Amino acid sequence: MSKIVARNGAIDLDKSAIDYETVQDPGHGNTLAAWMTVFIMLLGAVVATVGNIFGSWMIFWVGIVIALIVGPGVGLVLRAMGKGKPKDSGRSK
Incomplete structure (x- = not known):
């Protein structure tokens, strides 16, 4: 790959040398299942924090x-x- 020097003097890779056919979008779990999992886990962390602040160990453990x-x-x-990412999506062939 050839090197390109940016305006600030940093060396950058030549973007035209990237093979976009082999690079696939991993998706990053942008599904209903992923969002609900993260939301519920965040809610649990907030409940545990509130329980810890108020000294209620029952609320903390809940x-x-x-x-x-x-x-x-x-x-x-x-x-x-079926609301999540299929198991075979995003894999290289």
Whole structure:
């Protein structure tokens, strides 16, 4: 690959040498299953934080359970329902 010098003097790679056929978009989990999993885990973290601030260990552990069990569980169920990324998508052939 040839090198290109940017305006600030940094060396950059020649963008025309990239083979875009072999580079695939990984998708980054932009699905309903992924978003709901992250949202529920974030909600659990907030509940645990509130429980910790107010000194209620019951609320704290409820938040931990939400973040570590309910969130990923909902994500797995939604993925099984077809709302997640297919297992074979994004792989190189």
